[in-house]
Amino acid sequence: MSFDLVVRGATVYPGTGAPSIADVAVEDGRVAAVAPSLAEADAAATVDGRGLLLCPGFVDMHAHSALRSLDLPLLEPKIAQGFTTELINPDGLAPAPVAPGRRIFAGSRAAVRPSGRGRRSRSTSTRSPLRGPRRRSFPRSATTPSATS
Numbered sequence: 001m002s003f004d005l006v007v008r009g010a011t012v013y014p015g016t017g018a019p020s021i022a023d024v025a026v027e028d029g030r031v032a033a034v035a036p037s038l039a040e041a042d043a044a045a046t047v048d049g050r051g052l053l054l055c056p057g058f059v060d061m062h063a064h065s066a067l068r069s070l071d072l073p074l075l076e077p078k079i080a081q082g083f084t085t086e087l088i089n090p091d092g093l094a095p096a097p098v099a100p101g102r103r104i105f106a107g108s109r110a111a112v113r114p115s116g117r118g119r120r121s122r123s124t125s126t127r128s129p130l131r132g133p134r135r136r137s138f139p140r141s142a143t144t145p146s147a148t149s
Contacts, residue, residue, distance in 0.1 A: 002042045003027045010049025015056055024054060031056070057084030064088070066095050 003025040012022045012034065023038035024031060033041070060078070063086040069075055078086065088094075 001025070001033070001038075001040065002044075003032055004029075004043065005045045005047065006038055006041050006043035007047045007049040007054055008038070010052050010054035013053060013055040019053075024049075055082070058082045059084070060086035062087065062090045064091075064093075066093070070095065 005026040007024045007026075009021060010024065011019050012024060013019045014034075020036070022034050022036055023041070025033040025038055025041055025043065058081070060083050063078075065075055065078065065086060066088040069088075075086075
């Protein structure tokens, strides 16, 4: 057997039972084999997993990444932390559908105009040379000197 990667001797937490010491083989970006020993397996790369934990990925059951995924479709910061799945909008806050009166069109991208409810804020527009215009909202108290100071 030949694989792209074999991690040898890691403590594997499968998510369905107790952890065990095992070898894990990966082929074409997917787990192809998990066994107590894959000593006969050849691999393009081998990682010594002794003393390391290996898990299939984490599920974030309460994420607020819905709008961030418009700027970073792959959400690399989440992947770097080990998250492979996330439930977005658990609080009912979603980027769509947007009421027609709250739509702002910046180039070919739509953004949402603040509703005016909740904390008072003011919006400023910034321009990223790679991603085009973005809208950011800052709390008024953090950006405006108070009348008493």
